[in-house]
Amino acid sequence: MKHLLSGLTTIALLMGSGAYAERTLKLVEVITSPERTEVLQGIVDDFEANNADVKVEIVSLPWGQAFEKLATMVAGGDVPDVVEMPDTWQALYAGSDQLVSLGDHVAEWEHGATLTEKTVAMGSQAGDLYMIPYGFYLRAMFYNKKLLAQAGVENPPTTMAEFKAASAAVSELEGKSGYCLRGGPGGTNGWIMFSAAMNGTNEFFTQDGQSRINEPGSVEGIQFMIDMYQDGNAPRDSVNWGFNEIVAGFYSGTCAFLDQDPDALIAISERMPAEDFAVIPMPVGPSGKAFPTIGFAGWSIFKSTEHEDAAFDLVAALSAPEANATWAKRVGVIPIHKGADQDPFFQTEQFKGWFDTLNGEQYVPTTMPTYLEQWGYFGSTVVLETSQEALLGQRSAQDLADEWAELLTAEYAKWQANQ
């Protein structure tokens, strides 16, 4: 009996240590590109080197189908341990109680204290931390120094009025325009930001559930964009421009202002000398405030994981200041740790605009109401078609705003009814 017991214990120990050596974590990344995967693999390789008993398997989903694929994986029981979580899905997965609450882990983590307040706030849902964001896609304004100098504009604009005046001055130059307006795909953020700046608030709905997009202030913001185009302060074909065109319009020197996230910096800094351009916060409206849109993604752990501690070690390794700085530089996002702005890379004039935005009282980052069912359709189709009609002078700003408000109010009512 004694022998049997000790034999069993030995076997159990062996099996235990065997299992211990074979801990495998599945990491699903959802916003992929070959270069990103390479950077991620590099960080993961370091993690594996420091944790010999853990293997990490990276699964890359193409962004276009990532939502359906991950949902299918989770529904089918093939749940990853660690997942790259975009802001727009956080509510869904955290709300359905699928994610590990990371609050306690972070409290014990050596770098937990240096996470910026915004990082913790953005990663939290109903008071619990469900993801550690790895960086922010925040809007700020690129400007072309040479063009402004040629147009006789001394200081880059800080208010909407100055922005308009500077754009008009640049547009006087032969073949140049002020603003790289995004009239085509993905232009929604611009309309939302400018209407919020002029309206002095980034709330999407009133207490009684009415959309605020057709309040007089918002309509003024929409009119501002229309005027920019119709007064010739933006290139004529910018009515059709999407991401590639506005970025190309900026680095080719066709237009002097571009509002974009830091990921545009990758393409621009390759083609433009650093001394020719800089980045400033978005211009503020009459209320003295600006509401740049913010997007983010981060790392979450699924509750079903069998190796929660190892999974957190991996998330911690990915989010550690050094790894995060590498990631942020290569992917083009704002890093998440306090003091990251002291890194020489982020101290350039190019990055200043984003850190000024994050630290400035007058800048209030805006998250889109992605919880509305039809938000995707609204952004990709309704705004695109109707705003082009308005830019081309086929309908008025008020008309446009009323149509948007009607759709958003109805969607919000639907959402509230489901709560």
Added chain:
Amino acid sequence: MPGETRARRSLYWQYMVEPFLYLSPAIVLIATVMLIPLTIGISYSFQSIELLNPFNTGWVGFENYQQLWSDRKFWIALENTFWWTFWSISFQFLLGLGLALLLNTEFFGKKLFQALVFLPWAVPTFLSALTWAWLFNPVIGPLPHWMASLGILSEPYNIMGDPELAMWGPIVANIWFGVPFFAITLLAALQSIPGELYEAAEIDGASSWQIFTKITLPFLAPMIAITVMLRTIWIANFADLIYVMTGGGPANSTQIVSSYIFTTAFRKLDFGYASAIAVALLGILMIYAVVLLWLRKKLVKI
């Protein structure tokens, strides 16, 4: 008489049952790959099917069609579809016919020329759309500058940003893309015309215009009718170039019915309404095909 019934029965068997028995594999095949999806598609157009509203489904009768009737965007798209198809097919046909006539003669380097003519057909649509989109871009493309120098445009700008002219961007790309199809098929038809007819016409002293209108055109007519019909239906449904080049914009000025179906189904996720638009498009194209086939029967007497 017992014999009579047997004969009638065998006649019935011979003409009503037996042929369909032999045809049954084909009938089953056609039914599974064509008729069943078609029926399902048509039935969708009488239902409410919204992917984001799975519980709000059910039969709604003609509601989708009533909505269609008062849908401003549908009528814009229909008009755009007409111009898009009309100009694309006209230029493709005329240029294709010209090329076929040229390629039907003998000249130095014909083989190389022939290969070049067919090249656009081999380029993936997506690639040709992107290439043409960049050619029309004044920052890096030459076309706006050439057009401005020729006095067609007042200044070099991108015509795809101008709602009046935007449709011409995809149309030009489509002409370039589709000419080889007409050239190939019409060349094949040209080569099947017996040479003796031309010899006889020459002996009789016919002018080249007479030869073209009295011999070449009548012989080509059946091929022209069938290719024009096929291509019309094809082009009316062909939204790839438009989708890549302008995305239906600006302000719906290049939206055609088939791209409108796509956005309704896959952006708005409203499959019921998208099916109703699709059925409307199907009906219009069927009427067109019937008219063209009737015309072909009237005009072609060979």
